[in-house]
Amino acid sequence: MDFPKILTAHMDDPDVRTLEGYVRVGGYEALRMALQELSPEDVLQRVKDSGLRGRGGAGFPTGLKWSFVRQAKGDPKYVVVNADEGEPGTFKDRVIIDHKPHMLLEGTILAAYAMGAREAYIYLRWEYPAQYRILEQAIREAYEHGYLGERILGTAFSLDLYLFRGAGAYICGEETALLESLEGKRGEPRLKPPFPAQAGLYGKPTAVNNVETLASVPAIVKHGPEWYRSFGTEKSPGTKLFNVSGGVKNPGTWEIPLGSITLRELVFDLAGGPREGRTILGIIPGGLSTPILSEEEWDTPLDYESMAARGTFLGAGSVIVVDDAVPLPTLVRRAVEFYAVESCSKCTPCREGTAWLTRMFRKLEEVGGHGEDRQILDKIIRYMRGKTFCPLGDSAAMISQAFLEKYEDRLFVHVASPGSR
Amino acid sequence: MKQPTETVDMKAFEERVEAIRKTFPGGRTAILPSLLAAQETFGYVTPESLDVMERVLGIPRGILKEVGSFYHFIDFEFKGRHRVYVCTNLSCLLNGAQALVDALREELGVEEDQVTPDGALSFRTVECIGLCDRAPAALVDEEQLGPLTPEALIQRVRELRKDGQGT
Ligand SMILES: Cc1cc2nc3c(=O)[nH]c(=O)nc-3n(C[C@H](O)[C@H](O)[C@H](O)COP(=O)(O)O)c2cc1C
Ligand code: FES
Numbered sequence: 001m002d003f004p005k006i007l008t009a010h011m012d013d014p015d016v017r018t019l020e021g022y023v024r025v026g027g028y029e030a031l032r033m034a035l036q037e038l039s040p041e042d043v044l045q046r047v048k049d050s051g052l053r054g055r056g057g058a059g060f061p062t063g064l065k066w067s068f069v070r071q072a073k074g075d076p077k078y079v080v081v082n083a084d085e086g087e088p089g090t091f092k093d094r095v096i097i098d099h100k101p102h103m104l105l106e107g108t109i110l111a112a113y114a115m116g117a118r119e120a121y122i123y124l125r126w127e128y129p130a131q132y133r134i135l136e137q138a139i140r141e142a143y144e145h146g147y148l149g150e151r152i153l154g155t156a157f158s159l160d161l162y163l164f165r166g167a168g169a170y171i172c173g174e175e176t177a178l179l180e181s182l183e184g185k186r187g188e189p190r191l192k193p194p195f196p197a198q199a200g201l202y203g204k205p206t207a208v209n210n211v212e213t214l215a216s217v218p219a220i221v222k223h224g225p226e227w228y229r230s231f232g233t234e235k236s237p238g239t240k241l242f243n244v245s246g247g248v249k250n251p252g253t254w255e256i257p258l259g260s261i262t263l264r265e266l267v268f269d270l271a272g273g274p275r276e277g278r279t280i281l282g283i284i285p286g287g288l289s290t291p292i293l294s295e296e297e298w299d300t301p302l303d304y305e306s307m308a309a310r311g312t313f314l315g316a317g318s319v320i321v322v323d324d325a326v327p328l329p330t331l332v333r334r335a336v337e338f339y340a341v342e343s344c345s346k347c348t349p350c351r352e353g354t355a356w357l358t359r360m361f362r363k364l365e366e367v368g369g370h371g372e373d374r375q376i377l378d379k380i381i382r383y384m385r386g387k388t389f390c391p392l393g394d395s396a397a398m399i400s401q402a403f404l405e406k407y408e409d410r411l412f413v414h415v416a417s418p419g420s421r
Numbered sequence: 422m423k424q425p426t427e428t429v430d431m432k433a434f435e436e437r438v439e440a441i442r443k444t445f446p447g448g449r450t451a452i453l454p455s456l457l458a459a460q461e462t463f464g465y466v467t468p469e470s471l472d473v474m475e476r477v478l479g480i481p482r483g484i485l486k487e488v489g490s491f492y493h494f495i496d497f498e499f500k501g502r503h504r505v506y507v508c509t510n511l512s513c514l515l516n517g518a519q520a521l522v523d524a525l526r527e528e529l530g531v532e533e534d535q536v537t538p539d540g541a542l543s544f545r546t547v548e549c550i551g552l553c554d555r556a557p558a559a560l561v562d563e564e565q566l567g568p569l570t571p572e573a574l575i576q577r578v579r580e581l582r583k584d585g586q587g588t
Contacts, residue, residue: 127550
């Protein structure tokens with residue numbers, strides 16, 4: 001693959017973590033150029049034309065979201081950086097913050113400029129203490145050098161950036177739950193509409209964007225949308241970070257133009273394939289909440305459309321390789337247990353459904369499955385699909401269904417007849 | 422970690438909550454940072470720290486508790502001077518997380534979420550902490566560790582217990 005690295009360029013240079021080091025490799029040039037030569041509308045147009053899609057999981061067009069916020073009535077407007085990164089298997093935002101925190105800040109400042117926001121928040125998960133300190137330091141540097149605060153780089157544009165720490169709750173990665181949490185409440189999702197673009201933080205127009213989305217913006221503004229579109233596919237332009245972990249030889253992070261390689265190539269060629277003496281049973285393509293793919297499905301290109309055509313999602317690009325190091329019933333029980341633990345308990349189908357799924361899969365794990373268990377599981381899944389308040393519960397049902405359909409033989413191996421335990 | 426009763430700490434904590442209130446003037450936004458500050462200062466959200474927050478933020482403790490209890494990493498009870506959070510989500514599970522948990526249980530002689538008799542620490546299994554490329558991973562207080570062997574984790578735990586005896 002021959003393409004210039006956008007997100008991961010210079011990551012092997014520890015100096016790039018500092019403002020000085022980042023500036024030395026061309027950092028903040030996009031911001032300087034934008035503030036001096038481009039109108040906010042121009043910046044927004046570039047992002048729109050680039051076709052950049054949200055990297056937090058849903059793949060929503062970033063430029064479109066920004067134009068909603070820009071046009072929305074209401075003042076002030078806010079930019080909120082979603083650095084909650086709670087989807088199991090995902091650590092790409094951590095990699096960005098670890099190595100290039102200023103790239104995130106630059107993208108955030110550009111976003112605020114494009115939308116006319118005067119305040120921005122970074123919502124960072126509690127589980128990232130080292131990253132908290134890195135961001136704290138980066139924000140301090142940015143203020144000191146005039147990239148944040150009053151009259152940025154001597155222009156009329158001003159922005160304050162606040163770093164806010166979560167306290168452990170996966171649901172707070174969901175944008176409206178995140179806003180509730182930021183407002184000092186329990187992190188329960190809000191009913192949509194209104195969407196955050198209309199009524200977000202403190203009821204004001206708000207753009208919630210993922211770390212990687214914002215980190216992609218400086219390069220787009222600097223080199224232009226055509227350049228960005230020359231990587232990736234028509235509908236999934238640009239490059240994206242992919243995380244690979246689990247039952248694989250070389251776990252890690254790779255930047256890849258969307259659609260340029262398949263899931264199999266990522267796992268086998270880049271991440272080294274199966275571990276010694278182990279067999280890969282399936283690959284979860286986009287974080288725990290995306291349905292697993294079995295061997296016949298691994299030749300799917302890594303872009304939003306190809307994954308959707310397979311009935312799964314590119315998600316956050318967080319590949320979890322499932323091998324036979326742990327019995328599959330144990331692994332699936334642990335997977336659904338995550339949703340039971342993290343359910344905010346606001347809606348019944350999710351609260352009860354995730355608990356029942358966990359109980360049923362624990363039964364398969366501990367005493368094996370009876371003929372009837374499959375029907376009970378199917379029924380729980382039916383009662384959950386499309387009926388939960390937010391996608392958390394739906395994901396639990398959806399991934400359970402994929403495990404059941406694709407690995408029935410392994411999940412029901414020790415079939416015992418009723419009463420024979 | 423110092424003694425919760427030290428008035429010096431309480432004074433410093435009050436100043437911190439005051440500063441947080443000024444940073445986040447938007448009403449309740451100061452709640453979570455203040456709860457985390459209490460935890461950082463006293464090890465958990467003590468009744469005395471709630472008094473301070475009620476007074477400085479002007480928010481009743483019922484609300485502070487309602488908010489705080491939603492989040493996994495906020496404790497309203499003493500959970501030891503140190504805390505060990507072992508990730509047991511998929512990538513860690515596939516890389517030996519269970520062996521870490523078993524080793525901790527054996528070393529400490531306590532179950533999940535129980536404090537060791539010397540008050541040094543407690544452990545807890547947690548969901549993905551975003552260190553999947555370093556699985557199996559754990560957080561020891563605010564230290565991100567991985568990949569871990571049971572031996573390495575136990576050694577770290579022993580160091581922590583020794584530290585506690587010195588102060
Ligand atoms: C249960 C749940 C958890 C989520 N967790 C995250 C997360 O940790 N980080 C993130 O960026 N987006 C997460 N999202 C997606 C956000 O709701 C939102 O779509 C995203 O932050 C928008 O940013 P983007 O358009 O730049 O991707 C989550 C969604 C759901 C339903
Ligand atoms: S699964 Fe353990 S850190 Fe992600």
